Amino acid sequence: MARTRVRDLPAATGNEVVLQGWLYNRRSSKKMHFLQLRDGSGIVQCIVTKDDFGDDEFLKIGQIPYESAIQLTGTAHGDDRAPGGVEVHISGVEVISRSEEYPISKQDHGPDFLLSHRHLWLRSRKQVALMRIRDEVIRAIRDSMHDRGFTCIDAPIFTPSSCEGTSTLFEVDYFDEEKAFLTQSGQLYMEAAAMALGDVFCLGPTFRAEKSKTRRHLTEFWMFEPEMAFADLDDVMNLAEQMLSTIVERVLENRLEDLEILERDIDKLKAVQLPFPRISYDDAVKRMNEEGHSFEWGGDLGAPDEAIISSWFPSPVMVHGYPEAVKAFYMKRDPDDPRVARGVDVLAPEGYGEIIGGGQREDDLEVLLERIQQHQLSEEDFRWYLDLRRFGSVPHGGFGLGVERTVCWLAGIEHVRECIPFPRMLYRLYP
RNA sequence: UCCCUGGUAGCUCAAUUGGCAGAGUAGGUGGCUGUUAACCACUUGGUUGUUGGUUCGAGUCCAACCCGGGGAGCCA
Numbered sequence: 001m002a003r004t005r006v007r008d009l010p011a012a013t014g015n016e017v018v019l020q021g022w023l024y025n026r027r028s029s030k031k032m033h034f035l036q037l038r039d040g041s042g043i044v045q046c047i048v049t050k051d052d053f054g055d056d057e058f059l060k061i062g063q064i065p066y067e068s069a070i071q072l073t074g075t076a077h078g079d080d081r082a083p084g085g086v087e088v089h090i091s092g093v094e095v096i097s098r099s100e101e102y103p104i105s106k107q108d109h110g111p112d113f114l115l116s117h118r119h120l121w122l123r124s125r126k127q128v129a130l131m132r133i134r135d136e137v138i139r140a141i142r143d144s145m146h147d148r149g150f151t152c153i154d155a156p157i158f159t160p161s162s163c164e165g166t167s168t169l170f171e172v173d174y175f176d177e178e179k180a181f182l183t184q185s186g187q188l189y190m191e192a193a194a195m196a197l198g199d200v201f202c203l204g205p206t207f208r209a210e211k212s213k214t215r216r217h218l219t220e221f222w223m224f225e226p227e228m229a230f231a232d233l234d235d236v237m238n239l240a241e242q243m244l245s246t247i248v249e250r251v252l253e254n255r256l257e258d259l260e261i262l263e264r265d266i267d268k269l270k271a272v273q274l275p276f277p278r279i280s281y282d283d284a285v286k287r288m289n290e291e292g293h294s295f296e297w298g299g300d301l302g303a304p305d306e307a308i309i310s311s312w313f314p315s316p317v318m319v320h321g322y323p324e325a326v327k328a329f330y331m332k333r334d335p336d337d338p339r340v341a342r343g344v345d346v347l348a349p350e351g352y353g354e355i356i357g358g359g360q361r362e363d364d365l366e367v368l369l370e371r372i373q374q375h376q377l378s379e380e381d382f383r384w385y386l387d388l389r390r391f392g393s394v395p396h397g398g399f400g401l402g403v404e405r406t407v408c409w410l411a412g413i414e415h416v417r418e419c420i421p422f423p424r425m426l427y428r429l430y431p
Numbered sequence: 432u433c434c435c436u437g438g439u440a441g442c443u444c445a446a447u448u449g450g451c452a453g454a455g456u457a458g459g460u461g462g463c464u465g466u467u468a469a470c471c472a473c474u475u476g477g478u479u480g481u482u483g484g485u486u487c488g489a490g491u492c493c494a495a496c497c498c499g500g501g502g503a504g505c506c507a
Contacts, residue, residue, distance in 0.1 A: 027466040034466050047465080066457095081465060101441075105457055106468045108443060112499050168505090185507090210505055211432070223507060303503080345507095357507060402507030416507095427499080 004076075006042035009086045012076045017088065019044070019072045020096070022123070025106070028062050035061075035090070037072060043125070045087040046072055052091065061093055067123070069096040111415075118422055119431045129258035130418055133251060134407045138203065140250035141224050141401075144243060145201050150226060153193040155186025155202045161381040168209040170219075182207035185400060188330075188385050190227035191361060194396055195388055201226040203403075213426050215415040216303075216353055218404060220424035227398030233332075233342040233360045236397040237318050240346055240356050241276040243401070244316055248272045251410050264412040268350060271314040280321040281340070284309050300326040301345075303353060310347040316355070320344040329371040332360040332397070344399070352409035358399020365389035 004017040021039030028034070033048040050058040064070065073092035078085060104120050114121045121127055145152070158172075158180040174180035186202040193200040206223045226243075228235060248269055251259070259266060279287075281301075288295045293308055301309070301319070310317055324333055324341035331341040343359030362368045368389055372379055379386070404419040417423040422431065 025468080027469045028463090029466065029469085030463055032465065034469085036467095045467085079465095081467085083467065101458065103441065103457090105442060107456055110443075110500085112438095113442070115499095206507080208506070212503095212505065213500090214502060217506075221507070300505090354507060400507060405507055 001073075003071075006037065006039045006044045008041075009044055009076050009088070010078075013078050013086065015076055017074065017076050019046070019074075019088065021070065023064055023066055023068050023070055023099075025066065026062070026064075033058070033062055035072070037070070037088075038123070040128070042084070044084065045082045046074065046090050047087055048090045048093065053093075057093075064093075064095060065099045065101060067102040068099040070094065071096055111417075115417065115423070115428060116430065122421065126262055127418065129255075129261040130407070130411055130413065131421065132258050133255050133262075133411050134403070134419060136251050136255045137247055137403060137407055137410065138222075140247045141201075141203060141243065143250075144246045145226065148199070150199040150201050151193075151197045153190065153197065153200045153202055154204060155183060155189040155225075157183050157205065159183045161378065170207050170209045184208055185223070186225050187227065187398065187400060190225055190398060191385070191396065192388055194227040194229040194398070195392065195394075198230075199226070199228050201398075211426050214303075215417075216405060216408075218416055218420060218423055218425055221405075221416070221420065222403035224401040224403060225398060227396065229396045230394050231360070231397050232395055233320060233344060233397060236358055236360060236399055237278060237320065237344055240318065240344065240358065240399055240401075241274060241316075244276070244346065244356075244406075245272065245274050247406065248410065259411065262411050262413070264410075268314075268412075269410065272349070273315055276315045276318055276346075277313045278318045278320060279309070281319060281323065282321060284319055287312075298323050298325065306345075306347050306353050307351040310349055310351060310353070314349060316346050316348050318344050318346050320359075327359075329375040329377065330361050330368070332362045332395075333367070342397075346399075348405070348409040350409065350412075352405065354402075355405045355409060356399050356401045358397065360395065360397035363389060363393045363395055365393065 001018050003020050004012055006019065006021070009017070019037055019039065021037045023035060024038035024043055025036040026033060031050040035046040035048060037044050037046050048058070048061050053061065071094040072088065072090050074088040074090035076086060076088050079087045103117055104124065122131070142152070158174065160180065169181040169184055172180050172182065184206055186204065190200055190202055201224065203224045204222065205220055207220050209219065226239060228239070252266070252269055285295050285297050288305065288308060295305060309319060320343065321334065321340045322343050323339055324331065327341040327343050331343045334340040334342055341359065345354050346356035347353060348355045362371065365386060368386060369379070372382055404416045407419040408416045411419070413419060417425060
């Protein structure tokens, strides 16, 4: 007999079913055990009675340790007393693999303990919900990109040099006497791909060796990076808000149950509406000063400043036109105001901070050469990148979206470390 | 790298001025009317992160070190 998934039980009431999973919890009285079975698709209450099994078997079933792998045979019934409204009256119990004493209990645990047991922590209800939301975000991105005619182009993980020349990179040996670096961004390669296929994107892991120690940082995280040929800053902002809006819609549409498990305030997500507010760096600085948060024009916005700006709006806010001095060398300068770069950061609501950074790229060879010198970067390293400006350069742009930061905001989680299956952080590489 | 903060039972935590190291939970045993983090009773469980110092006496005070957590900078 084929096994039934817990998620399919509501459609199987009245039928005999075989379930396979892990013993999540148990409550017992003199004549009954209530077994909570977890199979990855959901959790269901299963009823075992002493009358059906006899004293010895009944006692043994009451002693099966938590997280043992078990197979249960029984009949599905609708019952209001069961969590989820469906339960299974069990006629057969088989222990597939008896568990040792399980370290993670129903009570609270500290982050150190949980992170050291990430391989087991992943089984808990909230973590399962979070992984499903992450999956939905990634699927929404891919579906939506393809609907818009973008082509997925994978960027390399090994790179010969820094992409931006700013961040600290992880260095690895690359055969004899050569060094490679783990990528910190696929953007430069996406620029090359955009000149080949027009509208492209990549979605993959990214590595930053900065010793950042905050709830918003991982050393390895996933980034979604679209890039468009024949596009300016407005096109980039239009795509950013449409993609984010689609992601929110898809999660609300398909993962409502998981948001509820995580006790997310759904109204906060429903409040996200197009068009997103757009505010220039100029205006943001003015308004901050008007409200008594003194801030001098020219500096980069810090985390507390971002929190203030995002608190003005219920939707993500797009801050554009940063001082060029605080932005990367490849950012296009505003022809109307050379102090300003055509970049945009998207700040998530509720203080979650920057989830997107991007903008229009410098497409003029001479200007780009000048910037590479100013930033004291190696012209040799960027020879191929400069070629893109030699052979049919066009206005183009794109952005990078931090997948975990986006999931963190959507799910209302405290720390990005829970939003990736196996987080890599400063001082934490295990498991 | 800098600032703040913590390390006591498998886990989450308590321990007054320096004076016998405790509770909940998990595990074990027994009980219980279909339980909802079930409940009730009993019970096992300790080199207080490490090393050294002060003291009649240190979980508590001092020093160094080790390992975490939060934040800053940087960024997604």
